[in-house]
Amino acid sequence: MAETAGPEGVNSETTRDGVRAAPADGGDALGAAPGRPRGVSPNEAMSSLLDTLRLGIVILDTRRRVMLWSGTAEEILGRLPGRLVGKPVESFLRPFEGMSPEQQAEDIFACLRRERRWRGILRVHHAEGHPVTVESRAFLLSDGAAAPYVALSLADVGQLRAIDHDLAALHALFGSSPLGIALFDTELRYVRVNEALARLNGVPAGEHLGKTVHDVLPPGMAEEITQVQSTVLRTGRSVIDLVTNAPDGIGARSVSYSRLTDDFGQVLGLSCAVMDVSERRDALEKIERARQRLALLDHVGVALGDFLDVRNIAQALATALVPRFADYAGVMLVGNLAHGGDLPGRTPTSGTPLLQLGVAARDRGPSVRRMLRIGQDIAFESGSYFGRTLSTGAPHLITSQEELRAATYADDPKVVAALDLGIHSLMVVPLRARGIVLGLLVVSRATESDPFDHDDLALAMELADRAGTSLDNARLYAREREGALMLQRTLLPQSVPSPPGVQVAYRYVPGSSGTEVGGDWFDVIPLAGGRVALVVGDVTGHGLRAAATMGRLRTAVRTLAGLDLPPDELLRRVNDLADDLAPGPDDPLLATAVYAVYDPSTRRCHLAKAGHVPPLLLMPGPEGGWRSRVLDLPSGAPLGVDGVHFETTELEVEDGAVLVLYTDGLIENRGEDITDGIERLRDLLCARTPAPSLDDACDAVVATRASSGARGDGSRGAFAGAVRLGDEPHRSRSASPSVPVDDAALLMAQLGGLPEGSAASWTFSAESYAVRRARSVVRDTLRDWNMRELIDSTELLVSELVTNSLRYAHGPIGVRMVRGGSLLVEVSDPLPDPPQPRSATEEDEGGRGIQLVARESRRWGTRHGPLGKTVWFELPLPG
Numbered sequence: 001m002a003e004t005a006g007p008e009g010v011n012s013e014t015t016r017d018g019v020r021a022a023p024a025d026g027g028d029a030l031g032a033a034p035g036r037p038r039g040v041s042p043n044e045a046m047s048s049l050l051d052t053l054r055l056g057i058v059i060l061d062t063r064r065r066v067m068l069w070s071g072t073a074e075e076i077l078g079r080l081p082g083r084l085v086g087k088p089v090e091s092f093l094r095p096f097e098g099m100s101p102e103q104q105a106e107d108i109f110a111c112l113r114r115e116r117r118w119r120g121i122l123r124v125h126h127a128e129g130h131p132v133t134v135e136s137r138a139f140l141l142s143d144g145a146a147a148p149y150v151a152l153s154l155a156d157v158g159q160l161r162a163i164d165h166d167l168a169a170l171h172a173l174f175g176s177s178p179l180g181i182a183l184f185d186t187e188l189r190y191v192r193v194n195e196a197l198a199r200l201n202g203v204p205a206g207e208h209l210g211k212t213v214h215d216v217l218p219p220g221m222a223e224e225i226t227q228v229q230s231t232v233l234r235t236g237r238s239v240i241d242l243v244t245n246a247p248d249g250i251g252a253r254s255v256s257y258s259r260l261t262d263d264f265g266q267v268l269g270l271s272c273a274v275m276d277v278s279e280r281r282d283a284l285e286k287i288e289r290a291r292q293r294l295a296l297l298d299h300v301g302v303a304l305g306d307f308l309d310v311r312n313i314a315q316a317l318a319t320a321l322v323p324r325f326a327d328y329a330g331v332m333l334v335g336n337l338a339h340g341g342d343l344p345g346r347t348p349t350s351g352t353p354l355l356q357l358g359v360a361a362r363d364r365g366p367s368v369r370r371m372l373r374i375g376q377d378i379a380f381e382s383g384s385y386f387g388r389t390l391s392t393g394a395p396h397l398i399t400s401q402e403e404l405r406a407a408t409y410a411d412d413p414k415v416v417a418a419l420d421l422g423i424h425s426l427m428v429v430p431l432r433a434r435g436i437v438l439g440l441l442v443v444s445r446a447t448e449s450d451p452f453d454h455d456d457l458a459l460a461m462e463l464a465d466r467a468g469t470s471l472d473n474a475r476l477y478a479r480e481r482e483g484a485l486m487l488q489r490t491l492l493p494q495s496v497p498s499p500p501g502v503q504v505a506y507r508y509v510p511g512s513s514g515t516e517v518g519g520d521w522f523d524v525i526p527l528a529g530g531r532v533a534l535v536v537g538d539v540t541g542h543g544l545r546a547a548a549t550m551g552r553l554r555t556a557v558r559t560l561a562g563l564d565l566p567p568d569e570l571l572r573r574v575n576d577l578a579d580d581l582a583p584g585p586d587d588p589l590l591a592t593a594v595y596a597v598y599d600p601s602t603r604r605c606h607l608a609k610a611g612h613v614p615p616l617l618l619m620p621g622p623e624g625g626w627r628s629r630v631l632d633l634p635s636g637a638p639l640g641v642d643g644v645h646f647e648t649t650e651l652e653v654e655d656g657a658v659l660v661l662y663t664d665g666l667i668e669n670r671g672e673d674i675t676d677g678i679e680r681l682r683d684l685l686c687a688r689t690p691a692p693s694l695d696d697a698c699d700a701v702v703a704t705r706a707s708s709g710a711r712g713d714g715s716r717g718a719f720a721g722a723v724r725l726g727d728e729p730h731r732s733r734s735a736s737p738s739v740p741v742d743d744a745a746l747l748m749a750q751l752g753g754l755p756e757g758s759a760a761s762w763t764f765s766a767e768s769y770a771v772r773r774a775r776s777v778v779r780d781t782l783r784d785w786n787m788r789e790l791i792d793s794t795e796l797l798v799s800e801l802v803t804n805s806l807r808y809a810h811g812p813i814g815v816r817m818v819r820g821g822s823l824l825v826e827v828s829d830p831l832p833d834p835p836q837p838r839s840a841t842e843e844d845e846g847g848r849g850i851q852l853v854a855r856e857s858r859r860w861g862t863r864h865g866p867l868g869k870t871v872w873f874e875l876p877l878p879g
Contacts, residue, residue, distance in 0.1 A: 054072050054075065054076065054156055055154070055155050056070050056072040056074070056076045056077075056134075056153065057069070057072070057153055057154075058070070058089075058151075058152040058153075059150070059151055060089055060150040062150070063088075064088045064089045064150075065086055065087065065088055066085055066087055066089065067085070067149065069084060072154075073154055076134065076154055077092060077124060077126060078126045078127035078128055079092070079127045088105065089105050089108075092124050092125050094123045094131050096121070108138055109150070112138055112140055116139070117137070117138065117139050117140070118137070118138040119135075119138070121133060121136070122135075133157045134155055134157060135157050136153060136155070137152075138150055138152045139151045173194075174192065174194040175195075178196055179274065180194065180196045180197030180199075180200045180201070180273065180275070181193070181196070182197050182208070182271075183260070183269060184270040185269040186267060186268070186269050188212050188229050188230070189209075189211060190208040190209050190216075191209070192209070193209070197272075200246075200274055200276060201216055201217065202247060203216050213225045217247055221247060224244060225255065228255070232270060233267070233269075239257045241254050241256060242254065242255045243281065246278070252276075252277050252278050253274055253275065253277065254275045254277040254280075255273075255274050256272070256274075293459050296324055296459070296463070297462065299320055300321070300463055300467070303319070304466065305470075307470075307474065308474050309478070310337060310475055311338060311357050312474075313470050313474050314358030314471070315357065315358035315359075317331050318359050318360035321360065321463070322360035322361065325456075325459075325460075326443035327361070327444060327445050327446045327447075327449055328360070328361050328368070328372065328423065328445075328446070329360045329361075329441070330358070330359050330371075330441075330442045331467075332354035332440045332441075334352060334355075334439055335355045335377070337439070337475055338355055338357060341475070343433070352390065353377050353379045355376075356372070356375065356377075356378060357375075359373070359374055367417040367418075367420040368417070368421065370417040371417040371418055371421065381408060384407055385398065385407045386407065386428055386442075389428045389440060390430070390437060394430075395427065395428060395461055397425075397427050397452060397454070399424075399451050399452070404424075422447040423444045423445065424451060425452045426443070426452075427441075427443050427444070427452050428442055429442075429443070429460045431467055432464070432465060432468045433472035434472065438468055438471055438472065441460065441463070441464045441467065443460060483544065485510050487551070488521075488547040488550065491521070491550060491551030492508060492521055492554075496524045497524055499526050499530060499532040499820075499821070500530055500754060500821055501530070501600030501754050501820075502532050502598065502749055502751060504524055504748070504749050505693075505694030505698050505747075505748045506524075506698070506745075506747045507698050507701075507744075507746045508521075508744075508745050508746075509743055509745075510743045518538070518539070518541075518542050518546055518743035519537075519538060519539025519540070519541060519542075519546035519547060519591070520536075520537070520539075520663045520742075521537050521539075521553070521554050521745060522535065522537075522745045522746075523554055523557065527561065527564060527597065528564055528824065528826075528859075528861055528863065528872045528874070529599065529601070529816075529824050529872060530818050530820040530821070530824060532600075532749075533561045533596065534595075534597075534659065535595045535661075536612070536661040536747050537550070537553060537557075537592060537594075538591060538592050538593070538665075539553060539590075540638075541590075545584075545587070546583070548583070549581060549583050549589065550591075552581045553589075553639075556577055557595070560573050560574065563861075563863070564863025564870075566597075566606060567607060567608035567646075567648045568647055570595055571593065571595060571609075571636065571644075571646045572644070575639050575646075582640070588640050589640035590638055590639070590640045591610075591640060592610055592611040592612040592613075593610050593612055594612040594615055594633075594661055595607070595608055596615070596659060596661070598653070598659070601754050603652060603653050603655070603753045604653070605650070605651045605652075605653050605659065605751065606648050607648065607649050608633065608634075608636065609634075609635065609636055610636045610638055610644070611635060611637055612663075613662065613663070613664050613667065613678070614631055614678070615633070615661050616628055616629070616659075616660035616662075617629045617653070617658070617659055617660070618658040619654060619656075620656045620657070621686075625687075626658070626685060628685060630682070633647075633649050655751075655752050656750060656752060658748055658751070659748070659749045659751060660681075660746075661746075661747040662681070662744070662745065663743075663744050663745045664677075665742035665743050665745075666746055668742065684700060684701060684704055685700075694748045694750055754819075754820060757785075758818060759818045759819070760781050760817050761815065761817070762774070762816075764812070764813045765812060766806055766811055766813060767806075768806070770802055770806060770813055771803055771806065774799065774802045774813075774815050775798060775799050778791075778794050778798050779795055787819075787877070793875060794823070794825060794875065796852070797825065797852065797853050798815065800850075801853065803849065804849050804850075805827060805831070809831040809868070810830075811830035811868070812830065813827065813829050814829070814870075815827055822858065822874045822876055822877055823874065823875045824873075824874050825874075828867075828868060828870040828871075829868050831868055832868055834862040834869055856875075857873035857874055857875055858876050
């Protein structure tokens with residue numbers, strides 16, 4: 001503690017709070033410790049504005065001499081203690097406003113004697129030489145006995161003006177801000193509010209003071225606000241833009257709370273700002289409703305876009321609307337539209353029966369079943385809201401249960417069920433396409449759901465119009481698909497022959513309703529000599545064009561098969577016709593096919609393919625089952641590709657073997673290699689012991705394919721709608737439309753030989769006796785076969801053909817007879833040129849042999865072989 005000599009020789013010392021004191025004992029007159037209030041520690045002392053204000057105190061005697069001073073005064077003047085004590089006050093003043101320091105001091109004391117107080121502005125000397133402007137207050141201090149003292153306070157004008165500005169800004173904010181502003185103490189009582197908040201709360205500003213929000217706001221709102229206030233006061237985390245309802249329940253308020261603390265971190269209370277955001281909330285609600293409407297439109301569009309079936313679209317529409325838009329929904333259409341029928345020629349009348357195709361409900365129960373039932377036929381009276389909407393196309397909005405009771409006839413069970421469910425709002429909206437009403441969309445809300453308004457009605461109209469377009473597209477697609485299916489079915493075999501020694505089973509399946517009709521086909525073609533041609537093909541593309549191309553291709557193959565061409569030659573000739581078979585000049589033909597010819601008498605099969613999936617050959621296994629083999633034929637390019645080279649493969653087939661021809665629609669799965677599908681088909685066909693019948697095998701393939709699609713493993717049931725064309729002509733069920741599948745064809749032929757002794761063959765040298773010997777062996781064979789009725793005609797025709805070969809071929813002559821469904825006779829020679837029928841005159845000795853063959857036989861023809869030609873004819877068996 002520093003000591004200095006006072007004006008009267010009294011020792012002065014600097015206390016801990018910076019106040020200079022005269023007593024020599026270091027304590028104040030009250031006996032307190034220097035610089036510390038009695039009983040209060042420095043850490044317990046409360047902070048205040050004075051800590052920021054820097055207020056200096058100087059004590060003067062009546063002779064204007066400095067007696068005591070505070071540490072703050074010392075900081076303001078920048079002077080050491082010994083430089084001021086005992087000196088007159090004017091010693092540290094500077095001239096100000098034309099007055100000398102002495103004049104200023106005289107004026108101060110004159111005012112004190114007169115009024116006992118003074119206030120004003122002084123300019124004082126700073127120790128560093130620059131002036132300091134201070135605002136000062138002076139008071140007389142007296143105990144009534146001794147001469148009074150003067151207390152002079154000094155405050156830096158710069159700090160005072162800053163505080164004045166802050167206070168002025170605070171007053172202006174409270175007075176002119178459009179925001180409601182309030183201050184709360186630590187007990188959450190209003191300390192100050194502005195008029196804007198008073199207007200928002202509907203309570204005068206003065207009635208807020210000293211009260212909590214429980215005394216001013218409604219109970220529910222007050223409880224919510226109190227919880228927010230307590231949290232902010234406890235944690236110090238501000239709450240910004242908390243949206244609540246207005247006190248009167250109309251409109252919305254945005255409330256923000258922050259904790260108030262002083263410079264020393266002491267909590268003083270809370271500040272609050274309140275703003276009317278009713279318009280903002282209304283705008284946000286409108287934006288949100290618009291967003292939800294767009295989302296609903298998008299959701300419905302996606303749901304409808306997954307289907308091309310009227311029933312599925314109707315159900316998808318109802319499902320998409322519940323519960324996002326309504327609690328209950330029903331879709332009703334004019335009955336014939338559900339089956340792809342024509343649009344009504346005019347708007348349906350109120351008496352037109354509607355078929356309920358799609359329903360969705362938030363709840364379940366008997367009342368729901370009475371009100372909504374799939375497949376229900378409904379007819380509305382002309383005077384009902386439903387009937388008027390159906391006949392006029394104008395929507396109707398029902399907003400009360402009383403209006404709902406009047407919607408149809410009294411005690412309508414559907415209306416009674418609706419009332420039981422608590423339905424209070426309902427919309428009847430027409431489903432339209434091309435200006436024609438297709439049916440009705442009926443949506444309703446019940447119990448706590450908000451009633452429909454006119455905005456909802458406009459949205460429902462938009463949804464219904466989109467759905468109407470989708471329904472009409474599905475109707476048109478169903479008609480086109482049905483037409484293509486009808487065309488395709490008429491172009492496929494209407495009956496499949498059963499040649500001797502061969503058993504055939506087959507399946508054809510159109511694509512699912514999610515795809516167009518394809519160009520898959522098959523055929524079984526009887527050939528001369530008891531042989532049979534088996535063919536399966538696939539035209540690329542879908543729709544009517546693919547079906548028509550398939551028909552032309554099948555006709556070409558069937559026509560060329562009658563020429564008894566080898567498989568590779570037949571495919572080559574078909575490929576040469578590609579331009580004529582193509583769907584159009586800008587759409588070239590592209591098709592795959594496999595063509596097989598089987599001869600039961602020799603048990604040999606000749607096959608060729610054009611870019612097709614490989615056939616399978618099933619052979620009897622050692623334990624009664626089947627073992628399989630993939631016939632790795634030379635692939636060849638698809639039909640329609642120039643410069644294609646096809647090759648024929650010859651197989652010797654054991655009795656009972658099964659040739660399996662199929663299209664890729666049977667084995668293809670999305671994302672899977674085609675060889676996996678082939679292996680799966682092989683495993684399926686070989687898995688059952690004993691070996692089943694062909695029809696059972698076809699059904700097993702169909703059932704397995706359908707079940708694999710139902711498992712959701714990506715292999716949808718391509719054969720879920722498989723049929724046997726002969727059993728139920730051309731009627732099929734489509735596979736699930738959610739994953740479209742291609743159409744497919746399957747042809748299985750069990751290959752066997754003719755019975756023992758059913759064929760006989762001979763070879764004769766080109767000598768004159770050949771005719772006689774040929775007649776003899778034919779006659780003997782027919783006697784052994786008990787076909788004596790055919791001896792004369794057969795001998796005659798054989799002699800004519802052998803004679804013709806002797807005349808032109810000059811080589812070995814072969815004669816072959818086969819007994820099957822008819823009697824087949826073949827005469828072969830090395831001459832490649834077929835015989836040419838000609839008209840013989842009466843003078844001609846020859847030229848009548850081929851005419852005779854053509855007249856006497858049921859059918860005849862020629863075919864080329866590796867060493868020449870064969871002329872054949874067939875005779876019907878006796879009886």
